[in-house]
Amino acid sequence: MIHAKIKEAIQKYNEELVELRRKFHREPELSWEEFKTTAFICEYLENLGIPYRKTEPTGVIATIEGGKPGKTVGLRGDMDALTVEELNKELPYASLEDGKMHACGHDAHTAMLLIAAKALNEIKEELPGNVRLIYQPAEEVATGAKAMVKQGAMEGVDNVFGIHIWSQMPTGKVSCNPGPSFASADLFTVTFKGRGGHGAIPQACIDAAVVASSFVMNVQSVVSRTVDPQQPAVLTVGKMVVGTRFNVIAENAYIEGTVRCFDPAVRDHIETQLKQYAKQVAAIYGATAQVDYVHGTQAVNNDEYSAKLVQKTASEAFGEEVVYFEKPTMGGEDFSEYMMEAPGSFALVGCGNPEKDTQWAHHHGKFNIDEDALATGAELYAQYAWAYLNDK
Known part of the structure; x- marks a missing residue:
């Protein structure tokens, strides 16, 4: 179920992936103010030749049309920052905006989904179906997903998948269990x-x-x-x-x-x-x-089929040892809005590493990620899409 060219592409673009994440981290934008981020995503997709449309007032919906008929899988990455003061002033990519910071990892999500799109676009003629790319604003105020659904993000989508980078898990581990995930x-x-x-x-x-x-x-x-x-x-x-x-x-x-x-x-x-x-x-x-x-x-409840496909995909892509059990969190996530339209799952990708000081809790001023986790997340996005579209 794993596509070798996807893995090669993610490895090839890893340096770009890190730079993208750092760019977004330096330039945080709050919920419903992600105008520069939206414009950058549009330009990036246009350069790849991926059809897209901007949503209002911010956000992007794009579709990679496969060379063969089939289902449509949705991939979502959120992109808004928080009103948190960056305490990691020594980082070369620290926030340039006083009182604003990517303290929850959405900078990573956007970067991972862009590189996943780039990898999938290179094999689009082999895809038996389509990949819907959802670059979502305003997750932190729990209104972005609902607005994206209203503007057509889930039209024709058969299954939807999302990722959240997670500092409470070791770097590179992947957790996606059937049933409750977020409250x-x-x-x-x-x-x-x-x-x-x-x-x-x-x-x-x-x-x-x-x-x-x-x-x-x-x-x-x-x-x-x-x-x-x-x-x-x-x-x-x-x-x-x-x-x-x-x-x-x-x-x-x-x-x-x-x-x-x-x-x-x-x-x-x-x-x-x-x-x-x-x-x-x-x-x-x-x-x-x-x-x-x-x-x-709403609560995020992972569909059993989808969650098990994530586990299988992660195991085949990175080895059985990466599959991890993270207990459900009482945190909220508006990814649930997409799952009200189609079955799907929401995975956690570990980015916590005390040796790199990336074990801080989400929404803390010292939150940061182990950038080794970026490639895991980007590949998981792309490999899941490939696996789902090919699973009969």
């Missing part, structure tokens, strides 16, 4: 309204700070006491804004948080319980509560 990721806000007043006269007030604090402490029991312990779930309050002055009892309190799980029924249960807790806690103190619950990304 659903929702946002909730709670606004408590009490009655403000002088800090010296609490009996005349309803202290929103006390109400909000009580909610934060008690709402954790939604997971610990109402969800099956064998069903992973996380409820996190990440922001609380309350009060205006040291001697004024707060009238209002505002809370933001997130809910992560894998099971849709658990998701609905937590939403119901969270709303009930907020209103009941407020009622105890004589306050009121307004809860807004926003469904973000």
Whole structure:
């Protein structure tokens, strides 16, 4: 199932692959601001002779048309950066934009998918089918994939495959297990309204700070006491804004948080319980509560056939020892939007190497990747496409 010319091409273009990744890393662009990256991708594909169209406002959809009839496989790479200050100032390719950084590896994803496209384009006459290339913006705000689907990224696609570089795994390892991979990721806000007043006269007030604090402490029991312990779930309050002055009892309190799980029924249960807790806690103190619950990304659940094909492809391309089991993460990924249109899988490619100081967590200011992982990711993209199109 492995195409020798793909492997040769990836090796031949490895230096270019590294340079592409470093270019994107030096020039990070935030979600929905990836104009320069989009323009570069378009020019790169045009030079390869691969038909493409720019999506709005950013992003690119392209198709490599095979020389033989067959299915269509989609390959996705995201390209947005984060509002994180680069702490790796000593790197020759450190971010040139203050307060912006590729702290999650999307620079690597874009570079890998460009070189994969280059390799696949060289054997396009042999392809029994087509390869859809999806260069996606705005993954970090969980709206990019939905916009790309709406603009036709998945039209005619039979199977879809994505990769995330992963610093928590050793360099070169590949993990793609059937079933849950990334959790659903929702946002909730709670606004408590009490009655403000002088800090010296609490009996005349309803202290929103006390109400909000009580909610934060008690709402954790939604997971610990109402969800099956064998069903992973996380409820996190990440922001609380309350009060205006040291001697004024707060009238209002505002809370933001997130809910992560894998099971849709658990998701609905937590939403119901969270709303009930907020209103009941407020009622105890004589306050009121307004809860807004926003469904973000769906859970990423790898299709069994597709995940096993990834494992087989990785094993044949790089050796059986690269196949790795990484447990599901409670992180969110909007790749799930593509999998609602067609079956597919989402693989992790390890890039963690303490000797190169690339073991830092994603979204950290010192995040970096072991660039030896780039060739693994680029080849996995291309070899998976070849394997899927040839699998009868």
